[in-house]
Amino acid sequence: MREAIRDAMAEEMRRDESVFLMGEEVAEYEGAYKVSQGLLQEFGPERVVDTPITEAGFAGVGVGAAMMGLRPIVEFMTWNFAMQAIDQIVNSAAKTRYMSGGRLGLPVVFRGPNGAASQVAAQHSQDYGAWYAHVPGLKVVAPFDAADAKGLLTAAIRDPDPVVFLEHELLYGDTGQVPDGEHVAELGRARVVRPGRDVTLVSWSRGVSAVLAAAETLAGQDIEAEVIDLRTLRPLDRATVLGSVQRTHRIVCVEEGWPSCGIGAEVIATVSAEAFDALDAPPRRVSGAEVPMPYAAHLEALALPDVETVVRVAREVCYVDV
Amino acid sequence: MAASKRVEEGARELSPLASLAARSAASYEPMPNGHEQVDLGLPPGELLDIHRRMLLLRRLEERIGQLYAMGEIGGFCHLYIGQEAVAVGMERATRSDDPVITAYRCHAHMVVRGVAPELVIGELLGKAEGVSGGKGGSMHMFDPARNFYGGHGIVGAQVPLGTGIAFALKYRKTDRVCVTYFGDGAISQGQVAEAFNMAALWKLPIVYVVENNQYGMGTAVDRASAVSALHKRGESFGIPGQEVDGMDPVAVERAGLTALKHARSGRGPVLLEMKTYRYRGHSMSDPALYRTREEVQKVRDERDPISRVAELLVSAGVVDADQLKAVDREIRATVMEAVAAAQAMPDADPAELMTDIYSGGS
Numbered sequence: 028m029r030e031a032i033r034d035a036m037a038e039e040m041r042r043d044e045s046v047f048l049m050g051e052e053v054a055e056y057e058g059a060y061k062v063s064q065g066l067l068q069e070f071g072p073e074r075v076v077d078t079p080i081t082e083a084g085f086a087g088v089g090v091g092a093a094m095m096g097l098r099p100i101v102e103f104m105t106w107n108f109a110m111q112a113i114d115q116i117v118n119s120a121a122k123t124r125y126m127s128g129g130r131l132g133l134p135v136v137f138r139g140p141n142g143a144a145s146q147v148a149a150q151h152s153q154d155y156g157a158w159y160a161h162v163p164g165l166k167v168v169a170p171f172d173a174a175d176a177k178g179l180l181t182a183a184i185r186d187p188d189p190v191v192f193l194e195h196e197l198l199y200g201d202t203g204q205v206p207d208g209e210h211v212a213e214l215g216r217a218r219v220v221r222p223g224r225d226v227t228l229v230s231w232s233r234g235v236s237a238v239l240a241a242a243e244t245l246a247g248q249d250i251e252a253e254v255i256d257l258r259t260l261r262p263l264d265r266a267t268v269l270g271s272v273q274r275t276h277r278i279v280c281v282e283e284g285w286p287s288c289g290i291g292a293e294v295i296a297t298v299s300a301e302a303f304d305a306l307d308a309p310p311r312r313v314s315g316a317e318v319p320m321p322y323a324a325h326l327e328a329l330a331l332p333d334v335e336t337v338v339r340v341a342r343e344v345c346y347v348d349v
Numbered sequence: 350m351a352a353s354k355r356v357e358e359g360a361r362e363l364s365p366l367a368s369l370a371a372r373s374a375a376s377y378e379p380m381p382n383g384h385e386q387v388d389l390g391l392p393p394g395e396l397l398d399i400h401r402r403m404l405l406l407r408r409l410e411e412r413i414g415q416l417y418a419m420g421e422i423g424g425f426c427h428l429y430i431g432q433e434a435v436a437v438g439m440e441r442a443t444r445s446d447d448p449v450i451t452a453y454r455c456h457a458h459m460v461v462r463g464v465a466p467e468l469v470i471g472e473l474l475g476k477a478e479g480v481s482g483g484k485g486g487s488m489h490m491f492d493p494a495r496n497f498y499g500g501h502g503i504v505g506a507q508v509p510l511g512t513g514i515a516f517a518l519k520y521r522k523t524d525r526v527c528v529t530y531f532g533d534g535a536i537s538q539g540q541v542a543e544a545f546n547m548a549a550l551w552k553l554p555i556v557y558v559v560e561n562n563q564y565g566m567g568t569a570v571d572r573a574s575a576v577s578a579l580h581k582r583g584e585s586f587g588i589p590g591q592e593v594d595g596m597d598p599v600a601v602e603r604a605g606l607t608a609l610k611h612a613r614s615g616r617g618p619v620l621l622e623m624k625t626y627r628y629r630g631h632s633m634s635d636p637a638l639y640r641t642r643e644e645v646q647k648v649r650d651e652r653d654p655i656s657r658v659a660e661l662l663v664s665a666g667v668v669d670a671d672q673l674k675a676v677d678r679e680i681r682a683t684v685m686e687a688v689a690a691a692q693a694m695p696d697a698d699p700a701e702l703m704t705d706i707y708s709g710g711s
Contacts, residue, residue, distance in 0.1 A: 047520065073520065079550070084509050084543025091513020094498050095448070097520060099513075115540075118503050119510060126489035128482030129705035131498070163706050187708035 029062045029199045031173040032138075035180035036063070036100060038209070040070055043098060046184055049076040049085060050102030050139075059104045060140060060199055086112035086137065090119045090189075093135040098184060103139035106155045106193065113158075120189040121164030136183045138192035141169070142233060142283050143331055145197065149319035152327075154284030156231070159191040160260040160293070166214055167260040169193040171235040173203035175258055178212030186214060193260075195233045217264035219271065223251035226277040226341050229268060229294055231257040234281045234332065241337035250345055260290055265297050272298050276307040277344040281332050286314035308344040313337050393667055399441070399598045400658045401676060403433035406457040407655055408677075408684045409466050413456065413473060416688070417633045422473045425502075426487045429457035431628040434654035435530075435560050436461045438601025442609055443528055448518070450498040450511040451530035453488035454560075458530065462497045464490075466684065470691035483697030484705065505531060505538030508557070512544040515555035515618075526554040526612045528605075534565020536579055542586075545618070549586040552617035556608045557583070559622050560595065566631040567639040580622035588618050595623030596652040626652065 040046045047070075052059045054067040054077040067075040078085040082103065089101035103109040109116065116137060124132050142154045160167045166188055170176040176194070183190035220235060221242050230238040235256045242252040253271050257264065272278050278298055280291035291312040298310050316330040342348055410428045417426050429436065432454075440461040443449065451458045456469050464480060472479030473487055480490045481500075490500040498514060501507040511529025518525045535541060536559055548555050559579050563570055571577045580590030589611070593604040601623060608619035626648045630637040637645075649656075662668050668676075 079543075079546055081543040081546065083540040084512075084547055087506060087509020087540060087544065088513035088516055088547060091450075091498075091510035091515075092517040092520070093513070094493070094510065095514050095517035095521075097517045114503055114506060115509065119501070119506055123491070123499070124707070125705045126481060126485040127491035127499070127705075128480070128484050130481070131491045131493050132708055166707075 028173045028176055028201045028203070029060065031177040031203075031205050032062050032180055032194065033064060033066065034205070035177045035184070037066060037069065039181060039184040040066070040074060045096060046098045046100065047074040047076065048100045048102060049078055049089060051078055051080055051104045053077060053102050058102070060196060062199070063102070082108050082111035083115060086115040087119065089135050089137070090115055090133055093120075093133040093189075094123075094131060098134045098136075100136045100138060100184060103137065105144070105151060105196070106139050106141040107151050107153055109137065109139070109155070116159070116165070116189070116191065117162050121162045124188070125164060132187050133189050134187050136180070136190045136192055138180070138183075139194060140196035140199070141193035142195050143197070143315070143320060143327070146322055146324055146327060148322040152320035154282070154315065156193060156260050156282070157284055157289045160263070160290060161288075162261075164189065165261060166190045167193065168214060168258065169195075169232040169260055170258060171198070171232055171256050173201065174205045174210065175212055175218075175256075177205050178210045179214065179258060181209075181211045182214050185211070190214070193232065198233055212258075215259045215262045215264060217255050217257045217259070217267040219253060219267065220256045221252070221254040223253035223275065225251045225275055226253070226279060226345055227255060227268070227271040227275045228252045228279050228281060228337065228341060229255045229257060230281040231260065231290070232283070234283055237332055237334050237337055238281050240334045241341060244334065244338050245341055248342070248347070250341065250347065252341060257290070263293065263297070265301070268294060268298065269302050272302045273305050276305055278306075278310045279313060279337065279340050279344060280310070281313045281337055283315050283331060285317050286312055287317065289314060308346065311340050311344055313340050393665065396658055396662055397667065399437055400655065400662060401680070402437045402440075402461060403598065403655050403658070404677060404680050405466075405683065406433045406436060406460060408680050409460060409469075409687070410456060412684050412688060413470065414629065414633065416470075416473070422487070423475075424486050425453070426473070426633045427454040427631065428627070428629045428633070429454055431648070431653070432560060432562060432595070432625045433457065434598040434601050435558070435595045435623045435625055438598040439528060439558060439605045441598075441602045442605030444525070446496060447525050447609070448496045448498055448514045448527045449530070450507050450514060450527065451500070452504065452507055452532060452535065453500070453502050454532070455488065455490055455500045459490055459492065459497055459500070462492065462495045464492050464495060464497065466687035467690040470687055471694045474691055474694070475697055476691060476694035477697045477701070478694040479691075479697070482701060482705070484701070505535040505541050507531065508535065508538070508541045509544040511557075512548050512553060512555060515548065515553035516551065518554050519551070524613055526556060526609050528556050528558060530558045530560055532565060533559060533561040533563065533570050533579055534568070534573065536582055537573060545583050545586045545588055545620075548618040549583070549588050552615060554612045554615070555618045556605070556612050557588075557618060557620045559620065560625055561622050562625050562627040564627075564631065564639065567635070567637075569639070578622070580620055583618070583620040588620050590620040590622065592622045592624060595625030596654045596657070598654055598658065
């Protein structure tokens with residue numbers, strides 16, 4: 028996965044001189060999570076720029092550079108640290124096109140690892156998908172596999188609008204096939220990862236892994252789950268979700284983040300409003316617990332959605348245990 | 350200093366400039382490390398240009414204030430009245446291809462860049478042909494074609510943005526310089542210090558201009574900043590700073606030229622502190638109870654940039670009082686025409702509500 032992200036950046040930097048990477052430890056250290064390996068060597072310090080520890084500052088520098096037509100890739104060591112910079116992402120990057128009546132667009136990508144890591148506790152372990160997906164003017168992407176990571180990041184870099192690209196630290200080591208050569212995926216399109224007729228399971232990023240495992244278990248219990256990877260959280264591909272629910276009549280949305288005002292809430296509100304008559308059961312969510320992330324491994328596990336819970340809730344909406 | 354001596358000699362030759370230039374030279378501190386100063390060889394007629402430009406900003410903002418009072422302009426509205434010497438002096442020092450960015454007190458900075466006043470007024474009136482199509486309002490106006498990058502409503506946020514513009518100028522290997530304005534209130538934002546650090550670290554082509562109008566909203570500088578000499582705020586980053594009489598357009602222009610030359614030559618950022626004053630409240634809703642009427646009147650009487658230049662022009666015999674009145678009438682008429690043109694613009698179309706959020710129209 029980390030190589031797929033690196034390759035997307037490297038290929039776009041070869042293709043377009045206006046693309047550059049900036050952030051903490053991206054150059055000489057080759058990325059805190061080793062995502063930018065080899066980039067400094069190939070592109071030099073003018074295009075692979077180590078910044079001081081100064082998130083608000085360098086996020087603003089990235090947005091300003093985009094005002095001049097450069098295509099910055101701004102790496103946050105993790106999205107947790109981007110809280111320092113959220114004003115520049117929301118107030119400057121997301122709103123400037125609108126505030127300028129369309130005169131000034133901002134082709135900037137903010138990227139880095141998001142979501143739960145491993146026992147790093149509350150301040151380093153949080154899912155920001157819903158935070159940024161709330162904001163008109165941003166596009167928000169959260170890939171699950173290596174091919175999508177490359178294809179969607181390539182699309183994000185070429186996109187004329189600001190893109191929040193949420194990687195997952197616990198997926199960086201995953202391996203997967205990536206198409207040879209140029210690979211550009213379309214932003215705003217969900218993907219049916221596994222077709223099924225009995226219940227729709229929706230997730231994204233690392234949540235897809237739990238949902239695929241749950242679908243496998245459910246298949247052994249004669250429940251065919253359709254798995255949808257949203258891939259892009261804004262704009263949300265409502266049509267793919269609604270189309271699936273029209274076939275399965277049931278939906279469970281699985282997210283790592285907190286449920287209140289979350290992505291699952293948005294998905295279920297959409298389904299309730301636009302596919303109410305198709306539903307044979309109340310739409311359900313499986314989410315992270317509404318607590319700051321605990322440190323202890325067993326507590327952390329309790330705070331995150333797991334395969335067993337997804338299986339249980341999917342069986343509940345199918346009324347198989349009644 | 351040889352350079353400032355040249356300026357004084359120049360000032361003696363050009364009698365209309367004598368008073369201003371001599372006063373500027375006396376208070377002028379050369380930048381440390383032997384950076385070159387620029388000799389401002391202003392022909393007398395240039396003062397007329399300065400006067401005219403400042404007066405346009407004054408009359409425009411006065412009229413905007415009236416429109417606000419009449420309820421034709423909504424929201425927040427921050428007027429530039431009193432600070433005209435800064436925008437005009439710096440614009441004269443700046444190349445037209447040098448990008449400029451500022452905060453929300455932005456009408457004057459736009460117009461001095463060459464944006465038509467009716468486009469600014471149209472924006473304030475929420476018109477379709479306003480410079481942001483009625484979507485930005487007083488605080489959010491942009492004209493990249495004239496190298497004006499806003500118009501930003503969050504105090505201090507434009508400083509990293511300007512620094513990013515300068516990053517792009519260097520990345521592209523241009524010889525352009527970004528001029529980034531902010532107020533005495535903004536200088537205490539953490540991201541301003543963050544931007545200073547990066548600009549100095551990477552020797553970016555940027556001139557930071559703090560318009561010290563003495564009050565961050567209602568808080569006097571010495572109640573907000575541990576060091577009230579704001580031009581020293583860049584010292585720990587090695588950024589040369591200079592205090593400038595921001596009520597003297599000639600001093601502003603000269604300091605701007607020197608700073609721009611420094612930044613353009615690849616030697617990194619400069620911080621100019623313009624000591625200026627706003628006559629009106631922070632915004633239209635501010636009764637300004639934190640200062641006395643006498644304080645405001647004293648500045649108006651003794652330091653008003655437009656009056657100072659007008660007096661020089663008259664005393665030097667360049668123009669007489671009647672000619673200045675005629676200029677004023679002409680500018681007032683220009684402003685009234687701009688208001689009328691803006692009022693005649695169609696309102697922003699409701700169909701435009703959901704456009705310009707993303708590229709491609711939607």
